[in-house]
Amino acid sequence: MSTSPAPLRRALVSVSDKSKLDVLAEILIAHRVEVLSTGGTYKALSELGVAVVKVSEFTGAPEILDGRVKTLHPKIHGGILALPTAAHERELELHGIAPIDLVIVNLYPFRETIAKPGCSFEDAIENIDIGGPTMVRAAAKNWPRVAVIVDPDDYATLGETLRESAGKLPEGFRRAMARKAFAHTASYDAAIATYLSSYDDAGEAAPAEQVPAGLFVSGEPVVELRYGENPHQHARFFATSYAADEPTGLDKALVHQGKALSYNNLLDADAALGLIRDLHAGLAEGAKAAAVFKHLSPCGAAIGSSGDSLAEVYLRAREADAESAFGGIVSLTEIVDAATAEKLIETFLEVVVAPGYSEEARTILAKKKKLRLLEVPEMFAAHAGPAPLRVRSVAGGLLMQREDTIGVAASDGQVPTARKPDAGELRSLDLGQRVGKHVRSNAIVLVKDGVTVGIGGGQTSRVEAVRQAIKRAGDLAKGAVLASDAFFPFRDSIDSAAEAGVRAVIQPGGSIKDREVIAACDEHDMAMVFTGERHFRH
Numbered sequence: 001m002s003t004s005p006a007p008l009r010r011a012l013v014s015v016s017d018k019s020k021l022d023v024l025a026e027i028l029i030a031h032r033v034e035v036l037s038t039g040g041t042y043k044a045l046s047e048l049g050v051a052v053v054k055v056s057e058f059t060g061a062p063e064i065l066d067g068r069v070k071t072l073h074p075k076i077h078g079g080i081l082a083l084p085t086a087a088h089e090r091e092l093e094l095h096g097i098a099p100i101d102l103v104i105v106n107l108y109p110f111r112e113t114i115a116k117p118g119c120s121f122e123d124a125i126e127n128i129d130i131g132g133p134t135m136v137r138a139a140a141k142n143w144p145r146v147a148v149i150v151d152p153d154d155y156a157t158l159g160e161t162l163r164e165s166a167g168k169l170p171e172g173f174r175r176a177m178a179r180k181a182f183a184h185t186a187s188y189d190a191a192i193a194t195y196l197s198s199y200d201d202a203g204e205a206a207p208a209e210q211v212p213a214g215l216f217v218s219g220e221p222v223v224e225l226r227y228g229e230n231p232h233q234h235a236r237f238f239a240t241s242y243a244a245d246e247p248t249g250l251d252k253a254l255v256h257q258g259k260a261l262s263y264n265n266l267l268d269a270d271a272a273l274g275l276i277r278d279l280h281a282g283l284a285e286g287a288k289a290a291a292v293f294k295h296l297s298p299c300g301a302a303i304g305s306s307g308d309s310l311a312e313v314y315l316r317a318r319e320a321d322a323e324s325a326f327g328g329i330v331s332l333t334e335i336v337d338a339a340t341a342e343k344l345i346e347t348f349l350e351v352v353v354a355p356g357y358s359e360e361a362r363t364i365l366a367k368k369k370k371l372r373l374l375e376v377p378e379m380f381a382a383h384a385g386p387a388p389l390r391v392r393s394v395a396g397g398l399l400m401q402r403e404d405t406i407g408v409a410a411s412d413g414q415v416p417t418a419r420k421p422d423a424g425e426l427r428s429l430d431l432g433q434r435v436g437k438h439v440r441s442n443a444i445v446l447v448k449d450g451v452t453v454g455i456g457g458g459q460t461s462r463v464e465a466v467r468q469a470i471k472r473a474g475d476l477a478k479g480a481v482l483a484s485d486a487f488f489p490f491r492d493s494i495d496s497a498a499e500a501g502v503r504a505v506i507q508p509g510g511s512i513k514d515r516e517v518i519a520a521c522d523e524h525d526m527a528m529v530f531t532g533e534r535h536f537r538h
Contacts (some may be wrong), residue, residue: 006084006145007167011102012036012055014071014132016109018044020152024104025050027159031167033102038063038070058098071131076100080138084145102169103139103148107132107184111191115245121203128192133185140185143178144171150184187218190241209386211400217242217391222251228263235263246388247277248378253353256362258372261351265329268293269351269374271438272331276353278406278434279303280333280380289333290317291435292325297458299324301435302451303427311339316451318347321472329353333380336361345371355379404535406434410506413529416518421504421527424449425481429506429529432483437535443485444469444493446502448476462486466493470500477501485535487511491520498524508534 011033015021018041025048028035035052037045045052056062059073079100082088092099108129113119139148147169149158154177161173197214198206206213219238228235239251250270255261261269272293279289279301286306290313292299300320304313310332318325330344331353341361344352351372357365365373387402410430415421421429428447436445439457444465446454454473456465462484470477478501487510488494494517497505505521509530521528 006101008033008101008162008169010034010036010079010098010100011104012071012076012080012100012135013045013052013104014038014041014055014135015104015106015152016129016132017106017152020155021045022048023159024152024155027155027162030159031162036076036100039067068130071135076135077138080135080146081142082145083142099145100139101146103135103146104150105132105135105139105148106150106152107136107188110188110195111244114191114195121199121205124195129188133188136181136185140178140181143174147174148177148181150177150181154180183218183220187220187241190216190218194242209402211389211402215391215398215400223261225266226260226262233263237261237266242389242391245385247381247383248376249273250374250376252377254375254377256357256373256375257366257369258351259370261372264295265351265372267296268329269331269353271296271298272329272351272353273376273379275301275435275438276331276333277380278437279431281406282409282430282434283333288313290314291331292317292321293329293331294324294327297440298435298438298452298455299328300452301431303431304450309339310334310337311343314340315343318343320452321455322347325349336365338364341365344368353379404437404537406437406533406535408531408533410529410531413506413531414509415527415529416509416514417521417526417528419522419525419527421481421529425504425527426529428481429483429504432481433485433506433531433535436483436485437537439485439537441485441536441538443535443537445483446470446473446477446480447483448473448480453477453480462488463490463493463496466496470496470502473500479503481505483507485537487514487534488517489513491516494520494524494526498526502526504528506531508532510534 013035014037021044025045028050035050036055036058037052038055042052042054055071059075061073063070075097078097082092082099108127110127113127114124136148139146193214193216194212197212218241222237222239225235225237227233272291275291275298283289287304288310289303291301300317302313302316326348328349329351330349335356336354337358338360341364345368349371353374356375387405390401390403392399410426428450432445432447435452436443439455442459442462442465444456445452446469453476454469456468459465480502481504482497482502484507487508489511490513504527506529
């Protein structure tokens with residue numbers, strides 16, 4: 001089958017997204033393209049000076065059923081689907097069908113409709129496009145002869161291609177646009193299927209926090225990564241459709257400098273972003289926080305008062321485990337200023353994640369040419385609705401769950417011990433549980449004066465995780481507080497913590513040995529908070 005480009009003669013244009021339509025109009029006029037259109041697109045193109053023909057006049061069939069049927073006609077789909085063969089050309093001539101060389105269509109705003117507060121099921125269904133996807137798929141299938149455009153950002157490319165190819169659309173352009181078109185309709189159908197899966201067979205909406213009954217994932221490539229977990233592994237980063245309504249993520253991050261990101265860089269950056277969001281949520285007004293990550297594990301975190309500078313808070317987080325911070329990922333709650341930038345360049349770091357960077361900070365940080373600076377706009381914007389969905393792959397399939405969230409602050413927990421924690425201890429306990437949520441289970445975090453001093457994680461025994469955290473803290477364990485991601489099955493962890501000088505504990509509670517653990521705390525004059533929430537991270 002020949003794929004030699006023919007001159008562009010006829011285009012069908014029907015778009016819900018009318019952005020950049022003026023750019024398209026200029027191209028169509030300049031190349032004297034016969035244009036077919038419908039409804040609002042017909043009106044808009046006419047006002048822009050395009051000689052446009054109504055689809056109903058072209059087919060001889062009116063729009064019917066409240067506009068549900070406009071383009072579903074043999075003169076449209078025959079014109080799109082005809083192959084560049086002599087037999088098909090004869091058949092077109094026999095039936096009086098004119099070939100269509102270019103289809104420019106984007107679809108009813110289904111996602112935008114269901115995102116509106118109070119959107120009814122009926123409104124959602126009415127915004128499921130039928131004719132649009134049909135034309136897009138037909139044109140994409142017939143890419144050897146027809147070009148299809150679904151993205152207004154590609155109008156400029158269309159114009160350049162026509163200028164460079166003497167009014168023709170070459171094979172490479174048609175192939176590229178066909179791939180993009182099928183991705184567009186797949187993503188659209190995934191959004192519809194996901195929405196419908198949130199309703200049961202009786203038409204009742206499932207609870208918002210429930211994981212959907214069906215999993216339909218589409219994704220757009222954001223960037224090709226330097227490599228995967230290891231240099232011999234190829235990797236890409238995709239922005240997924242199911243994450244479209246989440247708080248701003250790494251797909252929207254602005255990369256200001258440094259080497260291309262690797263798979264591990266993004267995993268660590270995402271973990272650091274998650275932790276700094278949790279720390280920010282627990283801060284008093286005007287307070288700041290900083291965290292340092294390494295290999296998906298926090299190695300230092302600190303919170304400061306409103307009077308502390310960002311540089312001071314970052315320095316405390318770094319010095320919590322300066323050895324591990326080498327080659328780490330840093331996340332911060334504030335725009336990076338010059339003073340903080342000076343501290344950041346003292347250590348070899350892979351990535352810094354922050355809501356922004358001052359010009360002076362950018363100049364200072366540019367001295368570290370390999371350091372990546374990620375700016376995540378609105379990284380602390382409030383998120384309405386249920387917790388975001390999270391997906392992990394296992395052999396044979398995927399696991400999906402809602403993201404773990406901290407619903408009970410230390411100050412809101414139950415205190416079953418004789419001694420109550422004071423205000424300073426509560427502040428450190430809250431920091432400990434927020435950091436502990438991001439440590440692999442079994443997780444233990446020691447905090448002193450708003451800074452982590454010892455972290456034990458990934459252990460098969462909880463008491464061993466306690467010993468690991470105490471060992472890392474050394475003398476700083478004396479007077480510290482301890483956070484545990486799950487309950488204590490025995491009192492041995494409390495005894496070990498007390499021996500090291502720990503003064504207060506926060507944990508979910510719920511063990512059959514809770515009474516023994518409470519008694520152990522009382523024996524050692526330790527305060528303890530029960531939150532009722534477990535935060536395992538496997």
